Amino acid sequence: MKILVTAKRVEDPESKIKVKPDGSGIVQEGLKYKINPFDEIGVEEGLRLVAKHTGEVVVVSIGGKEVQEQLRHALAMGAHRAVWVNHTGPLDQLGIAALIQKVAEKEKPDLVILGKQSIDDDQNQVGQYLAEFLGWGQATFASKVESLESAEEKNKEPAVKLTADKKAVQVVREVDNGLATLECQLPAVVTTDLRLNQPRYASLPGIMKAKSKPIEELTPEKLGVNVTPQIQVLKLASPPARKAGIKVPDVATLVDKLRNEAKVV
Amino acid sequence: MPIVLIVAEQQPDGHLRKASLNAIGAGKQLADKAGAELHIAILGKDPAKVVDELKTTGAKAVHVGAAAELEHYLAETYAPVLSTLATELKADYVGMASTAQGKDLMPRLAARLKAAMATDITGLNGSGADITFTRPMWAGNVFAEVKLTTPVKVFTVRATEFAAAAGGQAAAEVKTFAPKIEASKTKFVEFKEVKSARPELTEARVVISGGRGTKGDFKEIEALADDLGAAVGASRAVCDAGWVPNDLQVGQTGKVVAPALYIAAGISGAIQHLAGMKSSKTIVAINKDAEAPIFQVADYGIVADLFKVLPELRAELQKLK
Ligand SMILES: Cc1cc2nc3c(=O)[nH]c(=O)nc-3n(C[C@H](O)[C@H](O)[C@H](O)COP(=O)(O)OP(=O)(O)OC[C@H]3O[C@@H](n4cnc5c(N)ncnc54)[C@H](O)[C@@H]3O)c2cc1C
Ligand SMILES: Cc1cc2nc3c(=O)[nH]c(=O)nc-3n(C[C@H](O)[C@H](O)[C@H](O)COP(=O)(O)OP(=O)(O)OC[C@H]3O[C@@H](n4cnc5c(N)ncnc54)[C@H](O)[C@@H]3O)c2cc1C
Numbered sequence: 001m002k003i004l005v006t007a008k009r010v011e012d013p014e015s016k017i018k019v020k021p022d023g024s025g026i027v028q029e030g031l032k033y034k035i036n037p038f039d040e041i042g043v044e045e046g047l048r049l050v051a052k053h054t055g056e057v058v059v060v061s062i063g064g065k066e067v068q069e070q071l072r073h074a075l076a077m078g079a080h081r082a083v084w085v086n087h088t089g090p091l092d093q094l095g096i097a098a099l100i101q102k103v104a105e106k107e108k109p110d111l112v113i114l115g116k117q118s119i120d121d122d123q124n125q126v127g128q129y130l131a132e133f134l135g136w137g138q139a140t141f142a143s144k145v146e147s148l149e150s151a152e153e154k155n156k157e158p159a160v161k162l163t164a165d166k167k168a169v170q171v172v173r174e175v176d177n178g179l180a181t182l183e184c185q186l187p188a189v190v191t192t193d194l195r196l197n198q199p200r201y202a203s204l205p206g207i208m209k210a211k212s213k214p215i216e217e218l219t220p221e222k223l224g225v226n227v228t229p230q231i232q233v234l235k236l237a238s239p240p241a242r243k244a245g246i247k248v249p250d251v252a253t254l255v256d257k258l259r260n261e262a263k264v265v
Numbered sequence: 266m267p268i269v270l271i272v273a274e275q276q277p278d279g280h281l282r283k284a285s286l287n288a289i290g291a292g293k294q295l296a297d298k299a300g301a302e303l304h305i306a307i308l309g310k311d312p313a314k315v316v317d318e319l320k321t322t323g324a325k326a327v328h329v330g331a332a333a334e335l336e337h338y339l340a341e342t343y344a345p346v347l348s349t350l351a352t353e354l355k356a357d358y359v360g361m362a363s364t365a366q367g368k369d370l371m372p373r374l375a376a377r378l379k380a381a382m383a384t385d386i387t388g389l390n391g392s393g394a395d396i397t398f399t400r401p402m403w404a405g406n407v408f409a410e411v412k413l414t415t416p417v418k419v420f421t422v423r424a425t426e427f428a429a430a431a432g433g434q435a436a437a438e439v440k441t442f443a444p445k446i447e448a449s450k451t452k453f454v455e456f457k458e459v460k461s462a463r464p465e466l467t468e469a470r471v472v473i474s475g476g477r478g479t480k481g482d483f484k485e486i487e488a489l490a491d492d493l494g495a496a497v498g499a500s501r502a503v504c505d506a507g508w509v510p511n512d513l514q515v516g517q518t519g520k521v522v523a524p525a526l527y528i529a530a531g532i533s534g535a536i537q538h539l540a541g542m543k544s545s546k547t548i549v550a551i552n553k554d555a556e557a558p559i560f561q562v563a564d565y566g567i568v569a570d571l572f573k574v575l576p577e578l579r580a581e582l583q584k585l586k
Contacts, residue, residue, distance in 0.1 A: 013537065017406040026407065093372070094381060117518065121402050123384045128340065128372035137451035138340055140369045147507025170454065174511045175365035176282070177465075181454040182339075188450070194501060194518055195511055230381040232412040234397060239408055242543065245564035247555075251577040254549065255585070257565050262547040264471070264526040265493070265582060 001055035003046040004109040007070045008036040023235035035070040038115025041192040044199040048158035064088040075210035076202035082215040095227035097129035102223040116191040127191035137184035139171035141193040267301035270356040281315040284362035286429035288422040310336035322430040324437045330444040337453035346444040348377040363421040375419035382419040387426040404517040405540035425523035459510045469496035471526045476500040478531015481508035485575035516541035530571040534559025
């Protein structure tokens with residue numbers, strides 16, 4: 001199987017995000033960057049699929065030269081090759097999906113795996129746009145039935161299951177009130193939810209090897225995509241702060257407060 | 266006149282998903298600001314049951330597309346039908362609640378309509394042709410005002426931030442149409458519903474959530490929930506471990522709730538969890554660790570073992586009855 005996996009650069013989820021006083025962006029000082037956690041799960045799933053069925057994992061990231069760090073991270077986990085779409089400046093979901101579409105048309109993978117959302121913009125759109133642009137099936141919010149502490153997980157079995165004829169994948173999806181299972185003909189687009197797998201750590205030999213793995217450089221011009229954004233972020237603001245509450249000494253006081261102050265019981 | 270089209274959702278059990286009413290509420294706000302007409306669309310195998318409910322929520326028209334192939338929701342069959350409808354109506358805005366279906370379907374529909382999209386909007390600003398959306402980023406640490414510049418604009422609605430449209434209004438015109446079904450490369454296999462006698466997490470007046478501090482023992486949480494007619498929620502750590510079903514996860518990447526009362530037991534209060542419950546009216550935190558970040562958002566905190574506090578809380582509440 002050939003699997004294309006995206007790797008977006010995002011702020012470390014542990015970071016404290018602060019809005020600049022003029023609302024033009026966030027304060028960059030002191031921020032650490034990582035691969036989007038959902039994309040790391042995508043890389044892991046890709047690696048498990050090719051470990052089981054043979055094949056190749058190609059990672060792609062769009063952004064300035066700093067996104068090579070995220071590509072190297074994926075390569076150190078075990079991905080085989082990387083594609084870097086070099087572009088600085090704003091990009092919206094339409095632009096991102098159009099670029100990935102071109103990369104997919106060039107690479108002809110059996111599966112494209114993306115994160116269900118990026119933890120900075122929280123949009124949850126790119127995978128679905130891409131599936132429509134390509135005219136492929138989609139299975140969003142892919143999940144694992146078993147617990148992430150189960151034997152299956154320890155054995156690193158892929159949760160995305162190839163059918164016997166190898167022409168489709170079965171995907172279990174997290175939806176409201178339960179789990180839905182879909183079968184998508186290949187090629188298809190899958191987006192990952194958190195409970196798909198537990199990504200591996202990059203080993204030291206993995207990190208060493210990653211240094212010599214190839215990163216191909218492309219640009220929106222080379223791919224023939226106009227990425228003029230159709231979304232304008234006008235300004236950012238912090239949410240209103242919640243008033244600090246109090247600690248109560250015992251349950252009787254708590255119930256009294258809930259009854260007489262908050263009036264909720 | 267501009268047109269706002271809101272897509273309603275029928276649950277597998279045939280009922281209207283309640284969040285659709287909040288999306289209609291948002292649609293009405295948008296229609297007022299944009300000087301537009303509000304329309305509703307509903308697709309399914311047999312949507313008749315929900316049409317009656319939708320008819321009186323204040324829309325100009327309800328567009329009903331019924332077909333056997335629409336029994337099980339698939340983005341690939343629903344998106345083309347809605348795209349055709351939106352194009353024929355010349356809809357300027359298409360919106361839906363941020364349910365699992367809304368999040369799966371709207372971007373695919375937007376791609377088809379060559380539209381830009383705003384996810385999980387929490388507010389609407391401006392008037393006439395100059396409408397902008399407010400939406401959360403970075404797990405609700407930032408709220409952005411965004412403007413979509415494509416002719417058609419698509420959005421999903423964070424249900425907790427918009428009042429549900431009330432019923433009992435002048436009946437809308439019901440327009441049925443025959444959906445043209447496109448072949449899908451994806452097949453529905455099965456849906457395993459997690460059945461619960463408790464109210465739905467996103468609709469409950471009281472939510473009691475457990476975290477890793479429960480060590481997987483939810484008995485006390487469930488007992489208190491049953492006493493209060495409350496829904497049960499969980500942190501991600503608990504869902505990952507497989508202690509409770511995934512769809513109980515509250516947070517940035519789970520469900521967003523805003524009940525009158527939210528009780529967090531044995532939850533540390535990571536920003537990703539707070540993103541899903543910070544808008545609750547009253548928050549109670551029960552945690553052994555006085556430094557746990559959850560206390561920074563809790564109206565009432567109690568530093569103690571949850572296995573001691575929860576039974577005491579039940580006993581005290583019983584006394585009130
Ligand atoms: C302050 C600020 C200002 C902004 N200004 C603008 C603006 O003026 N105009 C504008 O159009 N946009 C702007 N943006 C939006 C930004 O460019 C988004 O990154 C972009 O819209 C993509 O959306 P997303 O990553 O949230 O997509 P999601 O749909 O949440 O991402 C899902 C998945 O798509 C993949 N993916 C997304 N991006 C990439 C990538 N770069 N490389 C590889 N894979 C990727 C990943 O797999 C990811 O998990 C701004 C954002 C901020 C925070
Ligand atoms: C990309 C991403 C997305 C995420 N999305 C979400 C999300 O949507 N929702 C979410 O919840 N998390 C999410 N997380 C995870 C989040 O960062 C935290 O890891 C998680 O919320 C922690 O769960 P917890 O509070 O139950 O566990 P812990 O952080 O382990 O906290 C357990 C708490 O229980 C207390 N405790 C222990 N025993 C007792 C006792 N007997 N009585 C009382 N208190 C006790 C401890 O003092 C501690 O504070 C996400 C993380 C990432 C990276």
